[in-house]
Amino acid sequence: MYRCQATEHQENHAFLGLNARVAEGVRLVSRRSTLKAGLAGMAGLSLPGLIAAKEQAAKNGNGKRNKSVILIWMTGGPSHIDTLDVKPEAPPEIRGPFGTIATKLPGIRFCEHLPKMAAMMDRLTVIRSVDCRHSNHEPNMVMQTANLDAEPRINPEAEKYPAIASIVAKHRGPNDLAMPPYVVLNMKSRSHVAWPGYLGKQYEPLLGTTANGLFNLPADLNQDRLRTRHDLLGQFDKLQRGLDQQGSMDARDKYVRQAIDLVVGKKAQEAFDVSREPAATREKFGDHPWSQQVLLARRLVEAGVNFVTIDLSNHGASGTWDTHGDNIPPYGGIMNGLRPLLPIFDHLLTTLVTDLGERNLLDDVLVIAMGEFGRTPQIGTQGSLDGRNHWPVVMSMTLAGGGLRHGQVIGATERDAGQIKERPVTPGDLAATIYHHFGVPLGTTYDDNRGRPHPILNWGGEPIKELV
Numbered sequence: 218m219y220r221c222q223a224t225e226h227q228e229n230h231a232f233l234g235l236n237a238r239v240a241e242g243v244r245l246v247s248r249r250s251t252l253k254a255g256l257a258g259m260a261g262l263s264l265p266g267l268i269a270a271k272e273q274a275a276k277n278g279n280g281k282r283n284k285s286v287i288l289i290w291m292t293g294g295p296s297h298i299d300t301l302d303v304k305p306e307a308p309p310e311i312r313g314p315f316g317t318i319a320t321k322l323p324g325i326r327f328c329e330h331l332p333k334m335a336a337m338m339d340r341l342t343v344i345r346s347v348d349c350r351h352s353n354h355e356p357n358m359v360m361q362t363a364n365l366d367a368e369p370r371i372n373p374e375a376e377k378y379p380a381i382a383s384i385v386a387k388h389r390g391p392n393d394l395a396m397p398p399y400v401v402l403n404m405k406s407r408s409h410v411a412w413p414g415y416l417g418k419q420y421e422p423l424l425g426t427t428a429n430g431l432f433n434l435p436a437d438l439n440q441d442r443l444r445t446r447h448d449l450l451g452q453f454d455k456l457q458r459g460l461d462q463q464g465s466m467d468a469r470d471k472y473v474r475q476a477i478d479l480v481v482g483k484k485a486q487e488a489f490d491v492s493r494e495p496a497a498t499r500e501k502f503g504d505h506p507w508s509q510q511v512l513l514a515r516r517l518v519e520a521g522v523n524f525v526t527i528d529l530s531n532h533g534a535s536g537t538w539d540t541h542g543d544n545i546p547p548y549g550g551i552m553n554g555l556r557p558l559l560p561i562f563d564h565l566l567t568t569l570v571t572d573l574g575e576r577n578l579l580d581d582v583l584v585i586a587m588g589e590f591g592r593t594p595q596i597g598t599q600g601s602l603d604g605r606n607h608w609p610v611v612m613s614m615t616l617a618g619g620g621l622r623h624g625q626v627i628g629a630t631e632r633d634a635g636q637i638k639e640r641p642v643t644p645g646d647l648a649a650t651i652y653h654h655f656g657v658p659l660g661t662t663y664d665d666n667r668g669r670p671h672p673i674l675n676w677g678g679e680p681i682k683e684l685v
Contacts, residue, residue: 282581283392284655285518286382286619288526289511289566289586290361292409293536294354296592296605297613298634299551300328300559302345311594311633314552314603325626330559333567334615339624340570342616342684346628348641349590349612354408355535357589361411361526363648365676379663380411381648382524383420384673387413388657393521395484397423400517401526402510406533410526415665422526425489425513488520489513502568511565515572518582523655529562538588542601550603551596562586570617583619583654585647588612594635611637614647619654621684645678653680 296313298304303317303326316329320338327335334341351368352359358367362378369375379387386398401410401422413420487493491513502512507529514525530537532547540554548554566586573579591612592605599606611630617623628640649659652673659678662670 282656283521284389284619285392285522285582286385286524286651286654287511287514287518287569287582287584288361288382288524289529289584290357290409290526291536291538291562291586291588292354292357292405292528292530293539293548294588294590294592294607294612295538296540296551296555297345297611297630298592298594299555299605300331301343301613301615302630302634303328304632304634307633310596313596315556322624322626328559330556331563333563337567337570340574340617342621342623342625342627343613344616344627344642344681345611345613345630346637346640346642347587347612347614347647348637348643349609352589352609352644353607354539354589355406356408356411357536358411360587360589360644360647362414363644363674363676363678365644367411376412377414377665378411378671379414379416379420381651382411382422382526383413383416384661384663385524385651385655385657386420387416387663388661389523389655391521391523392518393484396488396517396521397485398523399423399526400425400514400522400524401528402513403506403528403530405528405530405536409528409530409533409536415663415671425517484520488516488522491516498572501572503564505561505565507561508565508568511569512572515569515576515578515582519576519578536588540592540604541599541606542597542604544601545599545604548604550601551605552603554604566615566617573618579618580620581618583621583651584617585614585651586616587614591634594633608635610635616684621654623684625683627681627683642681643676643678645674645676646681647678649674649678650680650684653685 298311299313299315303315304312305317305326306312317326318329318332318335319325320327320335322338325338325343327338349360351365353368353370356369356376358369358375358378358380359365361380361382363381364378366372367375367378380399382399389398391398399420399422402425404410404424410422412422491499491509494512494516499509499512502508507527510527510529514527517525534547537548537558538555539548540550541548543550543553566584570579570584573582573584589612590607590609593608596603596605598604611634628642629638630636631638652659652661657673659674661673663673664670
């Protein structure tokens with residue numbers, strides 16, 4: 218049963234569940250627990266498990282093509298009616314303050330502040346009928362999990378449902394054993410992305426940064442201490458090695474060594490170092506922090522990362538695209554909040570697609586740009602003159618690459634952009650398209666803490682037929 222179509226914005230709910238002073242996780246009550254804690258402490262990830270999964274995926278024939286996804290996550294919910302689903306014939310209070318321009322596709326128009334995307338429309342797909350009626354933000358989980366129950370505001374079990382990216386990490390592993398399978402860049406708040414849930418911490422993302430060409434380690438863990446921790450684990454293992462008759466310790470050691478090489482190894486460090494790009498390439502992307510994150514994402518998928526999510530936001534509240542109105546800081550309204558973002562987004566998306574094409578990577582890298590919902594058809598909500606509230610009924614999104622059929626618009630909304638008129642596309646359809654891209658069987662399941670299987674498409678979904 219669908220909930221109400223629009224929700225009010227709330228400021229103080231997002232961080233109340235972090236329980237920063239509450240002890241959690243593994244308790245050191247035995248040597249086995251000590252080993253678990255040591256492994257989990259390596260950069261916050263159980264990377265040995267990921268590496269083992271990659272080897273198993275290769276044995277199963279799932280590792281032949283270096284498929285990747287770059288998810289440009291427009292945190293906060295970009296206004297569809299002011300960007301990709303313009304309604305120039307609607308009254309001013311609906312169509313908003315922006316003009317419109319023609320695109321490369323006859324009869325298709327975009328917002329005037331997206332000229333580069335308009336000129337590249339033959340290489341893009343815009344979906345104007347994404348059904349996001351169960352989605353919310355803070356946390357932003359439904360669209361990133363394809364699970365309609367993954368809404369923590371109403372379901373206490375929501376955080377247990379795994380991210381699409383974590384499922385890909387489990388069933389594919391990285392494209393290169395020297396790289397992590399799942400990376401999140403520019404994360405302003407933990408609530409902006411989905412996590413592995415039932416799959417376990419070993420499928421959490423590595424949190425990346427362009428600073429100093431490094432990815433982040435916990436504040437109390439530098440590379441020297443990481444090696445020392447590995448040495449300490451080795452000393453513990455000497456106590457058990459004599460009891461190990463099946464070779465499991467040797468196998469585990471192999472994966473641990475590879476995990477250490479990943480975190481401190483040359484290939485990963487170089488991949489995170491944007492300064493290694495030619496000056497002309499860095500200039501092409503531009504020096505805006507978002508553009509640098511997009512360039513870094515391209516470097517990572519080129520080096521072997523499967524799934525990169527970019528938190529395209531400037532602050533850790535509910536996201537920069539959450540344009541409620543100039544009287545509701547820090548969001549701003551459509552003119553002063555949204556307008557400055559659009560030329561930056563227009564440039565970074567089209568530059569990324571062009572760059573991937575020039576490197577012959579576009580068929581293997583699927584680029585997705587989206588948020589968690591659209592905005593109200595009526596402008597001037599919540600006592601503002603120029604803002605739009607959340608509209609978890611319909612939104613627009615953009616796709617490129619991945620070897621899919623592009624140069625099209627899928628679906629349509631009614632005259633006021635408030636309801637889906639034709640061809641609804643669900644979160645499950647989007648997830649099924651991503652799994653199809655990676656070769657993950659749509660009937661795949663994962664187990665919860667009681668060993669009960671759950672389908673990765675528990676609310677259904679099929680690959681978007683217009684694309685595949």
